[in-house]
Amino acid sequence: MTPAREGTLAGGLPYRAAGTGPPVIVLPGISGDNADPTGGDRRSQLRAFRALTGQFTVYVINRRPGLAAGATIRDMADDYAYALTREFGEPVAVIGVSTGGSVAQMLAADHPHLVSRLVLVASAHRLAERGRRAQRALARHAEAGRPRRAWASMAPALAHRAPGRWGFTALLWLLGARMTPADPADLLITIAAEDGFDAWPDLPRITAPTLIVGGARDGFYSPQLFRETADRIPDGRLLLHRRKGHAGTSAGAATVREIRRFLTP
Template sequence: MGLRLRGFCRACSLIARQAANPTGLARRYLMRMVRPFTERFTVHVLNRPPGLPPATTMAELAAHYADAIEATFTGPVNVLGMSTGGSVALQLSADHPELVARLVLGGTACTLGPIGRRAQHAYIDRARRGQRPSPALAEMVTESAIGRTLVKALGWLADGRKDHTDAATMLNAEDGFDLHRRLHEIKAPTLLIQGDRDLVYPLELARQTARGIPGARLIAYPGRSHGTTFTDKRFASDALAFLIGS
C-alpha cells in the first residue's frame, strides 16, 4: 500500500508496478497524472511488495492487491490500471470481482503483444544478469531507429545502479499472463483507453479484451503510442466521466 492522495467522493485505487512510493521525477509525473482524479476521489496508489519470489505469478500479485483493498476499504472500489498495472487490474477483477466497482484500463490488454513480449524478455534477461535493463525496452517505445538509439541511451542512464530484480519479477509475471478465456468473469463496468499506435499492447488486442468483457467500452486515441496515451489531455477526462457514471 502506498501513496494516498486526498480528494472527495468514494475511493479510487491506482495500481502501479513500483515497489515503493516514487520520488523525484517519477513522483512529479505520478502527481501530475492523478491530480485530476483527486478533485472527485480519494486516490490510493497500490504498490507491489518488494522481494517477491522470481516465479511470482500475476494471480499472486493480484492477491496482494486484493489483500490491501480488503484491509483498507469496507466495500468495492474503483480501479485504474495502466500498462502492466492494467494487467494486474484485469487479473484482480477476474479473481476478486467483489472488490471492483468500476474498472478503467489504459494502454493494456488481456495479454502482451509480440513486440512487448520480446522487449520484456530482453529486459528480464538483462536484469537477471546484472546489466542495466531499460535499454531493452526501446523497441516498444518507437519504431524509429534513431529514436530507439536515443531511448536506449536515456534508459541506460536512468537505470543507474538500482536493483531491478523486482521489476524483472513483475514483467516475468506479465509474460505468463493471458486472460483471454476469463474475460467474461469480469463483472465491473469497464472502460479501456488505448492509443492506436501502441506497440506493447496493439489496438486489436485491446479490441479483443473489450469484446470479451461484458458491456465493456473501448476508446481509441488516433496517433497515440503506448506512453502518450496516458499523457493525452483526454485521458483523465474520459476516465473521470466513466468513473462518475456520466
Template structure:
C-alpha cells in the same frame, strides 16, 4: 496545486502513496524497476502530475506498487489475491481501480478472480495477455537486470517503428533506467515472469465491473487487435483509442477527461 501526500502500506505489504482526499481511486502503477512508492524527487513529481486531475475532481488516489520481496515463481493470480485482500482490508466496499500497463494486467486479473473488490475498472495500455513486442522487452529487461544493467532502452521498438527514432530515444531511456536501477533484480524478475505467464483471454466474461479500456494507436507493445479482443470479451466494456498516443498515455489531457467521465457515469 498543492496536493497532500500520505505514504503507507496495505495489509498485504503493497506500498502506496495516498494523494489528496475524498472518494478512493486505486491506481495500480505501470512497470517499475523497484517495488516501492515513488521517492521524493523527479519520480514523485511525475506521479503527482499523473494523479492531479483525479485529485482535483475529488478523489483520494492510492498510487500502488507491488510488494517488495516478491519471490520468483509468483503467479499473477497470487499477485491479484494480494491486491484483493489489501483492498478488502482497507476499504468498506468495492472501489474503482485504474491500472496502467503492468498495473493494468494486475487490475484485469483482479477483476476476473475477485470481482467483488472492483467497483469500476479502467484498463490503460493493457490487454488480456502481453503482445509479442512486450514479451521480447520483458526477456531483455530480465537479462539486463541480472547483469546489473539498465535494459529500458529496449523499449524503443514499443514506442516507434521508425529505426532512426528508436536509436534517438534509446539513450534517454537507458539513462532513465540507470537512475531507477535496483540493487537486487529479483523483484523485477518475479513480476516480469508473472506477467509473461498472464493470459485471461478465456475468462474475460467473468469481469462484472463496468469497464473502460483505453489504448494508444502508437502503442506497439500489443497488436491493435488484442485491445479490441479484450474489450469485446468483457461484457459491456467500452474501448477508447487515441490514434496519435503511445504507451504512456496517462499524461494526455483527454485521458483524465475520459476516465473521469466514465467514473462519474452510472
C-alpha cells in the same frame, strides 16, 4: 494537486496518495523496485492522474516487495485484494496501467466484490509478441547487471515516433542505474509472470463496467488485442487513440479526461 502522503497497506504494498473524495486505486506499470514508496514511478503516476485529485483520492499502489519466486499475476492480484479489503472494505474504482492492467484484470475477475469500476490504460488481456520481446530484453539486461541498457531497450516500444524513441532512449539510459535496485528479483519475477499471462479465459467473469484506453501505435499491445479485451468483458468499451503509442496513452491528458467522465456518477 494536494500534498501527497505515503505509507504501506496490509500485506506490505507501498503507496502514495493525493486528493479528496472517493478512492481511486491506480495499479502502476513495470517498475524496477517494488519497495520504495517514494520512488519516481509513483510520483510520475500521481502527476499523470492529478486531474482526478479534485474529485477523488488517488492511491498509486505498487506490487508487494519481496515477491516469491514463480509468483503469478493472479498471486499479485490476491495481494491487492487482501490490502483493499482491509483498507477500504467496500468496492473501489481501479485503474490498471500497462502491467498494472494485467493485475487489475485478475483482481476484477477473481474478486469482483472489490471493484466498482475498472479502467485499463495501455493494457490488454495479453502482451503482443513485440511487447514480450521488449520486456524479455529488459529482464535479460537487468539480470546481467546492465541497468542502463536494460531500460533503454524499452524505448522503441514506448514511443512510436523517432524523436520520442531517441528522447526515451537517452532519458532511460541516464536514469537506468537509479531505476534498478542491486537485487532486481521483483522486476524479473513480474516480467516472467506477465510473459506467460493471458486473461482471455477470465474476462467474461469481470462484472464491473470497464473502460479500455489504448493507442493504435502501442509497441506492447495491438489494436486487435485492445478490441478483443473490450469485446470479451460483458460491460466493456474501448477508447482507441489512433495516433498514440504506449507512453502517450499512459500519460495523456485526453486519457485522464475520459477516465474522469467514466468514473463520475
